[in-house]
Amino acid sequence: MLTEKKDVAIAGAGLVGTLLGIYLKKKNYKVTIFDRSADIRKVKFSGRSINLAMSTRGWNALDRVGIGDAIRKIAIPMDKRAIHLKDGSLTFQPYGINGEAIYSISRSGLNRLMVDLAEKEGVNFEFNQKIWDVNLDTATLYIGENEHGPFEQKTFDMVLGADGAFSRIRHRMQRQNRFDYSQYFLNIGYKELTIPPNADGSHKIDPNSFHIWPRGEFMLIALSNDDGSFTCTLFMPFEGENSFEKIHTEEKLNVFFNEYFSDTKDLIPNLQHDYFTNPTSSLVTMQCYPWTYKDKVALIGDSAHAIVPFYGQGMNAGFEDITALSDLLDKFPDDIQMVFEKYQAIRKPNADAIAELSYRNFIEMSTKTADADFLLQKKIEAWFTKLHPEKWLPLYDRVTFSLNPYEDALAIGDSQKMVMDEVMKLPNIHENWQTAEVENYILELLRKNKTDI
Amino acid sequence: MLTEKKDVAIAGAGLVGTLLGIYLKKKNYKVTIFDRSADIRKVKFSGRSINLAMSTRGWNALDRVGIGDAIRKIAIPMDKRAIHLKDGSLTFQPYGINGEAIYSISRSGLNRLMVDLAEKEGVNFEFNQKIWDVNLDTATLYIGENEHGPFEQKTFDMVLGADGAFSRIRHRMQRQNRFDYSQYFLNIGYKELTIPPNADGSHKIDPNSFHIWPRGEFMLIALSNDDGSFTCTLFMPFEGENSFEKIHTEEKLNVFFNEYFSDTKDLIPNLQHDYFTNPTSSLVTMQCYPWTYKDKVALIGDSAHAIVPFYGQGMNAGFEDITALSDLLDKFPDDIQMVFEKYQAIRKPNADAIAELSYRNFIEMSTKTADADFLLQKKIEAWFTKLHPEKWLPLYDRVTFSLNPYEDALAIGDSQKMVMDEVMKLPNIHENWQTAEVENYILELLRKNKTDI
Numbered sequence: 081m082l083t084e085k086k087d088v089a090i091a092g093a094g095l096v097g098t099l100l101g102i103y104l105k106k107k108n109y110k111v112t113i114f115d116r117s118a119d120i121r122k123v124k125f126s127g128r129s130i131n132l133a134m135s136t137r138g139w140n141a142l143d144r145v146g147i148g149d150a151i152r153k154i155a156i157p158m159d160k161r162a163i164h165l166k167d168g169s170l171t172f173q174p175y176g177i178n179g180e181a182i183y184s185i186s187r188s189g190l191n192r193l194m195v196d197l198a199e200k201e202g203v204n205f206e207f208n209q210k211i212w213d214v215n216l217d218t219a220t221l222y223i224g225e226n227e228h229g230p231f232e233q234k235t236f237d238m239v240l241g242a243d244g245a246f247s248r249i250r251h252r253m254q255r256q257n258r259f260d261y262s263q264y265f266l267n268i269g270y271k272e273l274t275i276p277p278n279a280d281g282s283h284k285i286d287p288n289s290f291h292i293w294p295r296g297e298f299m300l301i302a303l304s305n306d307d308g309s310f311t312c313t314l315f316m317p318f319e320g321e322n323s324f325e326k327i328h329t330e331e332k333l334n335v336f337f338n339e340y341f342s343d344t345k346d347l348i349p350n351l352q353h354d355y356f357t358n359p360t361s362s363l364v365t366m367q368c369y370p371w372t373y374k375d376k377v378a379l380i381g382d383s384a385h386a387i388v389p390f391y392g393q394g395m396n397a398g399f400e401d402i403t404a405l406s407d408l409l410d411k412f413p414d415d416i417q418m419v420f421e422k423y424q425a426i427r428k429p430n431a432d433a434i435a436e437l438s439y440r441n442f443i444e445m446s447t448k449t450a451d452a453d454f455l456l457q458k459k460i461e462a463w464f465t466k467l468h469p470e471k472w473l474p475l476y477d478r479v480t481f482s483l484n485p486y487e488d489a490l491a492i493g494d495s496q497k498m499v500m501d502e503v504m505k506l507p508n509i510h511e512n513w514q515t516a517e518v519e520n521y522i523l524e525l526l527r528k529n530k531t532d533i
Numbered sequence: 534m535l536t537e538k539k540d541v542a543i544a545g546a547g548l549v550g551t552l553l554g555i556y557l558k559k560k561n562y563k564v565t566i567f568d569r570s571a572d573i574r575k576v577k578f579s580g581r582s583i584n585l586a587m588s589t590r591g592w593n594a595l596d597r598v599g600i601g602d603a604i605r606k607i608a609i610p611m612d613k614r615a616i617h618l619k620d621g622s623l624t625f626q627p628y629g630i631n632g633e634a635i636y637s638i639s640r641s642g643l644n645r646l647m648v649d650l651a652e653k654e655g656v657n658f659e660f661n662q663k664i665w666d667v668n669l670d671t672a673t674l675y676i677g678e679n680e681h682g683p684f685e686q687k688t689f690d691m692v693l694g695a696d697g698a699f700s701r702i703r704h705r706m707q708r709q710n711r712f713d714y715s716q717y718f719l720n721i722g723y724k725e726l727t728i729p730p731n732a733d734g735s736h737k738i739d740p741n742s743f744h745i746w747p748r749g750e751f752m753l754i755a756l757s758n759d760d761g762s763f764t765c766t767l768f769m770p771f772e773g774e775n776s777f778e779k780i781h782t783e784e785k786l787n788v789f790f791n792e793y794f795s796d797t798k799d800l801i802p803n804l805q806h807d808y809f810t811n812p813t814s815s816l817v818t819m820q821c822y823p824w825t826y827k828d829k830v831a832l833i834g835d836s837a838h839a840i841v842p843f844y845g846q847g848m849n850a851g852f853e854d855i856t857a858l859s860d861l862l863d864k865f866p867d868d869i870q871m872v873f874e875k876y877q878a879i880r881k882p883n884a885d886a887i888a889e890l891s892y893r894n895f896i897e898m899s900t901k902t903a904d905a906d907f908l909l910q911k912k913i914e915a916w917f918t919k920l921h922p923e924k925w926l927p928l929y930d931r932v933t934f935s936l937n938p939y940e941d942a943l944a945i946g947d948s949q950k951m952v953m954d955e956v957m958k959l960p961n962i963h964e965n966w967q968t969a970e971v972e973n974y975i976l977e978l979l980r981k982n983k984t985d986i
Contacts, residue, residue: 213681222681228666229682246708254716255699257815258771262715263707318711362710 085110086237086416089221091211091249093120095132095187096381096398097242098194101203102145103406107413111203112236114221116210121192129272131303131311132190133158133290133392134183135480141399144406147197154189156304157181162289163449164300168343172289173455177462177474180481182290182392184303186311214239214252219376238416239377242398245366247383253373266363266388268298268442269324270315273354275347277308284347285310292449295340298322299446302347312348314355315446324360363388365435369428372420380405385431390441391479397434397486401427433490437479452510457500460513464522471526472496499525538563539690539869542674544664544702546573548585548640549834549851550695551647554656555598556859560866564656565689567674569663574645582725584756584764585643586611586743586845587636588933594852597859600650607642609757610634615742616902621796625742626908630915630927633934635743635845637756639764667692667705672829691869692830695851698819700836706826719816719841721751721895722777723768726807728800730761737800738763745902748793751775752899755800765801767808768899777813816841818888822881825873833858838884843894844932850887850939854880886943890932905963910953913966917975924979925949952978 086109090097093115101111117123134155142148159181161173175182199205212231213222219239222231241249254261275284285291287304298316305311317323327336330352337344337351348354366386372378381398404426408419448454461474475493478484502525503509503518512518539562543550546568554564570576587608595601612634614626628635652658665684666675672692675684694702707714728737738744740757751769758764770776780789783805790797790804801807819839825831834851857879861872901907914927928946931937955978956962956971965971 228675228684231681251708255704258718260717262717264713264715265711 088112088238088240089114089219089234089236090240090242091214091221091247092241092243092381092383093117093191093195093205093207094242094244094381095191095194095395096402097240098191098198098203099141099145099399100240100242100380100402100405101198102147102201103402105198105201105203106145107406107409112206113198113203114206114209114211114223117207119195119205119207120188121195129187129311130270130301130313130389131305132185132187132395133303134185135392135396136180137393137396137400137483139183140483141403144403150197151185151190151193152183154193154306155183155185156287156306158184158288158290158303160289161449162286162291164291164293164341164343165450166295166340171455173449173458174462175290176477176481177465180477181288182480184287184290184305186305189306211243211248214241214249214377216252216256216373216377238375241377241379241383242381244382245364245386247379249377250368250379250383253370253377253379254368256373259368259370261366261368263364263366263386266365266442267317267319268315269318269360269362270313271324271355271360272358273300273312273314273348273351275302275310275312275344276349281308283308283310292445293341293344294446294448294450296447298340300341300344301445310347315442318360318362330356365439367432367435369424371424371428375416375420378405378420378423384427385435387431387435387438388442389438390445391434391438393434393438393479393486397431400430400483430486433486434479437475437486437490437493453504456510456513457504460503460509460518461496461500463514464519467519468523471523495529498529541565541691541693542567542672542687542689543693543695544667544674544700545694545696545836546570546644546648546658546660547695547697547834548644548647548848549855550693551644551651551656552594552598552852553693553695553833553855553858554651555600555654556855558651558654558656559598560859560862565659566651566656567659567662567664567676570660572648572658572660573641574648582640582764583723583754583766583842584758585638585640585848586756587638588845588849589633590846590849590853590936592636593936594856597856603650604638604643604646605636607646607759608636608638609740609759611637611741611743611756613742614902615739615744617744617746617794617796618903619748619793624908626902626911627915628743629930629934630918633930634741635933637740637743637758639758642759664696664701667694667702667830669705669709669826669830691828694830694832694836695834697835698817698839700832702830703821703832703836706823706830706832707821709826712821712823714819714821716817716819716839719818719895720770720772721768722771722813722815723766724777724808724813725811726753726765726767726801726804728755728763728765728797729802734761736761736763745898746794746797747899747901747903749900751793753794753797754898763800768895771813771815783809818892820885820888822877824877824881828869828873831858831873831876837880838888840884840888840891841895842891843898844887844891846887846891846932846939850884853883853936883939886939887932890928890939890943890946906957909963909966910957913956913962913971914949914953916967917972920972921976924976948982951982 088104088109088111090101090113093113097113101113104111139148142151159175159179163171209223211221211223212227218235220233220235222233224231241247243249253259278284283304291302293300300314302310302312319325327333333355364386365388371384380401387394405423408422412418465472478489541557541562541564543554543566546566550566554566557564592601595604612628612632616624662676664674664676665680671688673686673688675686677684694700696702706712731737736757744755746753753765753767755763755765772778780786786808817839818841824837833854840847858876861875865871918925931942956975
């Protein structure tokens, strides 16, 4: 039986919207993507983005529609963290137990390429089209210049909201009875800074590392771009001792950077300009449910589950929504409502899990990466995983380098933490960690806790 | 120095909006109250309301502007719970340790009277005026027939959102950066039923009791009206074994009521009509912050903190917002922004506390009121309070019959629970509770826990 070719509108020409467009086009849907902004290929980007870290879930979604290799060309592998301590010393911490890498990609570069690829696939783009509302029962979009009208109405068979953390599609869904919703902002904001390339176009520091200056309450990170530059992000509280509020003059900024990030002096020549020109952005965790309405409307990516960026999984989680939705569309092509119901039931617990893991990971990045016990624990986990790969996979690897559900990663990670907390209490663990005694102790704890991978 | 007479708009002519209007009018503000519905004095009410239980905080707010006595005329004191057990037996549990009562008032009756009183005070009402949006910086309302325009714009010195759990004023505030927000719906819904008066206009059951039929997962309650009727509310899960979803035929409804509420057979003659005509309503807890915007906009009552009804404090908490705001306006008449900042800082922790207490109280009403240990515990608390009024005030009394902050009630209530959990473990406590031994044990636990009132 032939499936009717449905007319689908996607709200948002970001990363999730464009990849979703490619997936649906390959299923022979008619696809129109609306975006409130101008074509990203024709404008300068905002200066308020954190570089992306593409990992296994993201690559899987791209490779399944044959565009992974095109994107690998603009991606730079990072196989380790480079930790810049306050005293100027530098240490490296490998990411994967088998040398795996995450990939630095500039958001604007990737987004431009994705629009190209989607257009090539036959997706129709409507830029500068502001969606303000949607009629859920009829999948009708209200489009206009201004929030208060007048509006043009456009009706589709289906509307997919890939319009981000502040989604207008979700905004309408939120006003339904029995729609659960929360948005919580961190007290930490962020600001983009730039390390420009050397005169010869080369990188000033190692491009294959994820650079972190961990300082506890605040931190600086840097991810490489393929033009030799680095996109840096300063994470810092909005208010308090060291905060965006307090550091509001050029002098205070200099004192602060000299004190805490002295080794960046030559790296960020336009510090003053960047700091006082670029906006201070906020970080939100948004959770909601349900994500779909009948067979008419569904949320996907950040519009369904905006998370803080500290696990580097925001885009990866959004891409995994697409593969889950795609599998269900293949399985039940004639029952969109069932597809939507199963899609949200499968993805919601995973979205909640990666939200929690991401929230927790600020502490890991800003504090623990500078902590000797934490580093030893990582080493012990990697050592034990090599000995017993069927019994242990470190949390970071499971989240970043596997397709195992986030939900399982959170649960197993919590069990593993209990085991490692005990192991770290062993006397002389810093000297004797690579011993049969420690190995057997972990095995015993695993048996006791029934913590298998 | 004379304070400039400000032009204030209040969104919502409900209980909080009208009382707030009276307070502001007495401070010589120009007050206009907008409501999206028709004048409640001229229309039939919705059939989706739970009777109100006015208690000390509510009366305090009314008495401070001299309208308490007018409202007492339509209020019926309830000094006890009447517990209808499944076997048909009936027991009574006094509310206050000193015979205090809460007061049953019909929402529509009270609301009509409040509009009258506000009008008499000089408040201007604009009914059938639908507010869809607000400009926060200019305190401009967007009013129109339809959500998608056209709109009439009206600008004020200040806009106060008393427009309830689904507030449009808050809807705009929610879209600000760093605005925290959550709405969570219970899986329990409710439906209004009616016990009509006897032919001679008298009440069919005791009007001075709060009637509860506690059945664990679900329950029925009944509160008296001054026309001899009772407003009943059936609380029940939306889905599951005994649920609104399952009980969807007249036969099933009869079987269900015969099984669980057999003593209501003659009380609710129009059960079938009420059940299948009245809507099934949902219950939401809504929390947000901040509640105010500069010196222009503030939320008050349910629009700032919608809670579930199981402590009977929704209206009382909203009225307490008004007294707090009023005190601050008297203290800082020329600095509205400071008034707003202090108002939200004072009220937010109290709103969160009563939200938590209300959420927990469903279990108390639907399950514990039928439990012998719970009743004994209440007796022991009342007995000990009489002995040591300076050391103990039961949680219910503190919430309902005092003006102590809800925040303290929650914290002290949790400490008291720890004490009572220990006391209830004493051997033969059911026989020996009124002894010096128990008294001294409680005193000892209080010293240990530093739990004073």
